[in-house]
Amino acid sequence: MTSSSLLGSELPLVAAPMAGGPTSTALAEAVTDAGGFAFLAGGYQKPAALAEQIATARGWGSPFGVNLFAPGPDRVDTAAFAAYARALEPEAAAHGVELDPAPRSDDDHWADKLALLRENPVPVVSFTFALPAAGEIAALRRVGTVVLATVTTPAEARAAEESGVDGVVVQGPAAGGHSGTWDPDRAITEAATTEVVRSVRTVTGLPIIAAGGVDGPGVVRELVHCGAQAVAVGTLLLRADESGASAAHKNALAAPEFTGTTITRAFTGRPARALHNGFIDRHQGEAITAYPAVHHLTRELRRRAGQAGDTGRMHLWAGTGYRSARTGPAAAILGHLATAL
Numbered sequence: 001m002t003s004s005s006l007l008g009s010e011l012p013l014v015a016a017p018m019a020g021g022p023t024s025t026a027l028a029e030a031v032t033d034a035g036g037f038a039f040l041a042g043g044y045q046k047p048a049a050l051a052e053q054i055a056t057a058r059g060w061g062s063p064f065g066v067n068l069f070a071p072g073p074d075r076v077d078t079a080a081f082a083a084y085a086r087a088l089e090p091e092a093a094a095h096g097v098e099l100d101p102a103p104r105s106d107d108d109h110w111a112d113k114l115a116l117l118r119e120n121p122v123p124v125v126s127f128t129f130a131l132p133a134a135g136e137i138a139a140l141r142r143v144g145t146v147v148l149a150t151v152t153t154p155a156e157a158r159a160a161e162e163s164g165v166d167g168v169v170v171q172g173p174a175a176g177g178h179s180g181t182w183d184p185d186r187a188i189t190e191a192a193t194t195e196v197v198r199s200v201r202t203v204t205g206l207p208i209i210a211a212g213g214v215d216g217p218g219v220v221r222e223l224v225h226c227g228a229q230a231v232a233v234g235t236l237l238l239r240a241d242e243s244g245a246s247a248a249h250k251n252a253l254a255a256p257e258f259t260g261t262t263i264t265r266a267f268t269g270r271p272a273r274a275l276h277n278g279f280i281d282r283h284q285g286e287a288i289t290a291y292p293a294v295h296h297l298t299r300e301l302r303r304r305a306g307q308a309g310d311t312g313r314m315h316l317w318a319g320t321g322y323r324s325a326r327t328g329p330a331a332a333i334l335g336h337l338a339t340a341l
């Protein structure tokens with residue numbers, strides 16, 4: 001049995017951060033209690049709410065991490081955005097929502113969240129979507145935090161190492177939810193996470209946490225054998241008893257009508273892997289790259305669809321391993337994943 005020395009957990013298994021609800025403190029605590037390492041999902045949260053979650057996590061007596069969305073390029077072609085907003089009007093109308101055709105921008109409270117983490121240091125911080133400035137990374141390391149960057153290519157891994165991070169989360173294209181790519185325009189081509197880990201391994205000796213497409217103990221073992229110090233799972237925890245994912249999302253993962261996943265920009269303007277549904281069918285071709293503008297454009301529509309259980313219009317984030325996502329306590333899911341180590 002191996003352990004993760006960078007993260008300080010007994011098992012080399014990580015609850016990947018899943019913003020927007022699925023990462024509840026109950027899920028993170030259950031994973032920690034079972035010997036894994038858990039990230040709190042700082043993305044989309046107000047700094048005060050994140051501070052509360054951090055205070056709760058300190059009570060667990062084990063290391064934990066906080067994940068943030070680092071602001072990336074925020075260019076919006078306003079004409080293309082307006083055209084996409086028009087194309088989505090019938091979707092919004094189905095739930096009585098009016099779309100705001102003016103693109104909205106925000107940096108997810110970046111400066112305040114960084115200040116929170118500098119003033120109340122946590123054991124580990126990871127970033128996704130972009131690489132923070134070297135000074136921002138150094139400031140967190142100075143207060144004793146292990147800093148990780150999510151990377152999706154060897155070039156990103158090299159740049160992360162040059163910026164002084166302690167390790168990298170190597171996310172393969174099989175992963176559920178948003179791709180951490182620093183270039184949201186990049187075509188995300190299919191590849192096994194083992195391949196991505198091997199290619200990153202050739203350019204850096206930094207510790208690697210591998211993420212994406214885990215569907216059982218065999219893949220966990222393979223990823224550890226190809227050089228990952230720990231393996232992060234998201235999708236396989238979505239249906240766990242402690243998961244904060246909505247009932248509609250949990251049920252869709254097991255529903256026979258969903259027969260695959262697709263990488264799409266249709267919901268948020270940034271590539272993300274989701275269960276293939278009607279919304280993707282109707283808008284995949286015309287979707288634009290414009291995050292977070294498209295995220296804000298569709299947010300209320302997606303929220304109402306979720307409330308109504310309209311899975312044809314929700315963003316049902318899922319990795320390629322979704323068919324193996326089981327219900328039950330997170331501890332049992334983790335225990336099963338550890339059986340081949």
Ligand SMILES: Cc1cc2nc3c(=O)[nH]c(=O)nc-3n(C[C@H](O)[C@H](O)[C@H](O)COP(=O)(O)O)c2cc1C
Nearest residue numbers: 016018019128175176177212213233234235317319
């Ligand atoms: C519902 C959902 C939400 C996610 N939210 C985040 C997030 O807030 N930050 C992040 O770095 N990655 C996020 N991801 C990606 C995961 O951290 C992780 O890379 C991915 O789940 C691993 O692939 P898997 O889902 O196939 O296990 C999310 C994934 C899912 C499924």
